[in-house]
Amino acid sequence: MKAVLVRDTHEWEATVQLLLPHTTLLEQSRLVGHGIGIEMLYLQGERVWYFCHERLHEGSATNGIGGASWYRRSLVPPAELLESCTALLNHLRWNGLAMLEFLRTANGNVWLMEINPRLWGSIALAVDAGVDFPWGLMLCANREKIPPQPKYRIPYFTRSFAEDVLWLGARVRSNPWAGIVELTKLGRPLLGLESWDFFDWGDLRVTFSALLQLARRIGTHLGKNVRARLSRRRMTLIHEKNLARLTQEKQSVRKLLVLCYGNICRSPFVERIMQRQLPHLDVSSAGFHPISGRTSPAVLQLCASSVGVDLSAHRSRRVAAEEVKSADMILLMDSANLADFRGQFPDDLGKVLFLGMFLSPGCEIHDPFDAGIEQTTRILDQSVQAIQNVVRWLTETLGERRS
Numbered sequence: 001m002k003a004v005l006v007r008d009t010h011e012w013e014a015t016v017q018l019l020l021p022h023t024t025l026l027e028q029s030r031l032v033g034h035g036i037g038i039e040m041l042y043l044q045g046e047r048v049w050y051f052c053h054e055r056l057h058e059g060s061a062t063n064g065i066g067g068a069s070w071y072r073r074s075l076v077p078p079a080e081l082l083e084s085c086t087a088l089l090n091h092l093r094w095n096g097l098a099m100l101e102f103l104r105t106a107n108g109n110v111w112l113m114e115i116n117p118r119l120w121g122s123i124a125l126a127v128d129a130g131v132d133f134p135w136g137l138m139l140c141a142n143r144e145k146i147p148p149q150p151k152y153r154i155p156y157f158t159r160s161f162a163e164d165v166l167w168l169g170a171r172v173r174s175n176p177w178a179g180i181v182e183l184t185k186l187g188r189p190l191l192g193l194e195s196w197d198f199f200d201w202g203d204l205r206v207t208f209s210a211l212l213q214l215a216r217r218i219g220t221h222l223g224k225n226v227r228a229r230l231s232r233r234r235m236t237l238i239h240e241k242n243l244a245r246l247t248q249e250k251q252s253v254r255k256l257l258v259l260c261y262g263n264i265c266r267s268p269f270v271e272r273i274m275q276r277q278l279p280h281l282d283v284s285s286a287g288f289h290p291i292s293g294r295t296s297p298a299v300l301q302l303c304a305s306s307v308g309v310d311l312s313a314h315r316s317r318r319v320a321a322e323e324v325k326s327a328d329m330i331l332l333m334d335s336a337n338l339a340d341f342r343g344q345f346p347d348d349l350g351k352v353l354f355l356g357m358f359l360s361p362g363c364e365i366h367d368p369f370d371a372g373i374e375q376t377t378r379i380l381d382q383s384v385q386a387i388q389n390v391v392r393w394l395t396e397t398l399g400e401r402r403s
């Protein structure tokens with residue numbers, strides 16, 4: 001089961017209502033701060049080595065919960081924290097590696113998040129700073145003599161270069177001055193204060209592989225943005241052309257078809273609301289997914305019910321050529337829908353409008369499939385606003401009756 005981040009009482013109640021019938025729940029408070037790690041090597045219940053670091057740049061995992069660190073530095077371990085970690089692992093008669101992960105909040109409190117009994121993602125920092133935990137673990141496994149606690153460099157920095165470049169790019173765009181300051185820190189390797197993950201003068205193949213992966217990621221990202229812009233432009237041109245023609249001709253709309261990919265989220269939701277607001281119209285929905293008879297996701301049903309739309313009995317349908325031909329107007333949701341429609345019904349593009357283009361600024365209505373409550377609610381709210389504009393256009397411009 002995925003972790004779900006709730007931000008208010010309404011989301012909490014909705015999440016409990018959704019999940020509790022299917023599973024037990026573990027509720028935790030969300031803390032905001034920066035990460036600190038105390039890493040230790042134990043042998044039969046006795047501490048052998050320790051190391052301490054803090055996170056400087058962090059990623060964000062799904063729904064803003066958790067994430068790895070891209071940039072870190074070594075620290076002198078806070079005496080009280082080191083003592084507490086030692087007491088805990090002594091009590092557990094620990095053996096092997098342990099990474100105790102903490103979060104320090106703005107008020108200075110430190111919270112234990114988890115204990116990882118394995119090698120951790122930022123292991124390069126400990127090794128490069130002077131505490132070679134993998135080597136120590138091998139000595140333990142082979143029952144060889146282990147040297148005393150190594151002295152390690154403080155402060156010393158390591159960077160996961162590929163991921164951090166993307167982090168820095170986002171920082172420059174959001175806060176140029178702060179981003180430029182961060183970029184100047186890329187010179188620390190020249191001062192011997194920093195090393196980069198997967199960079200080794202003795203084996204540059206690893207480095208080249210990491211840089212190639214970074215280039216591919218950047219290329220994929222740029223290509224995706226270019227394709228999205230072109231798709232948005234095509235959507236806009238089709239929408240504006242068809243909208244102008246319908247408005248000029250004042251063509252009567254009696255049969256409205258709403259399409260999305262799966263016909264389990266967006267299109268049935270829009271169908272129900274438009275049937276309610278324009279009961280004299282023949283409003284139906286379908287999708288491009290090859291399998292019919294699927295139900296709407298539980299999260300979607302829950303969020304839709306909050307605005308009075310019951311999708312519990314809905315079953316998906318694959319769009320048929322006959323209903324496309326007989327429709328006076330067809331609403332699509334995004335550029336993927338447009339590609340599917342063009343591929344299957346190229347002769348009927350003149351009937352196509354886009355729901356999101358009735359908003360200002362125009363946009364795509366993204367698929368909430370497999371999304372959380374917050375994102376799904378946001379997409380449904382966006383859909384409701386767009387529907388209101390569609391209904392207004394139909395009633396004021398085309399003279400359609402309204403309930």
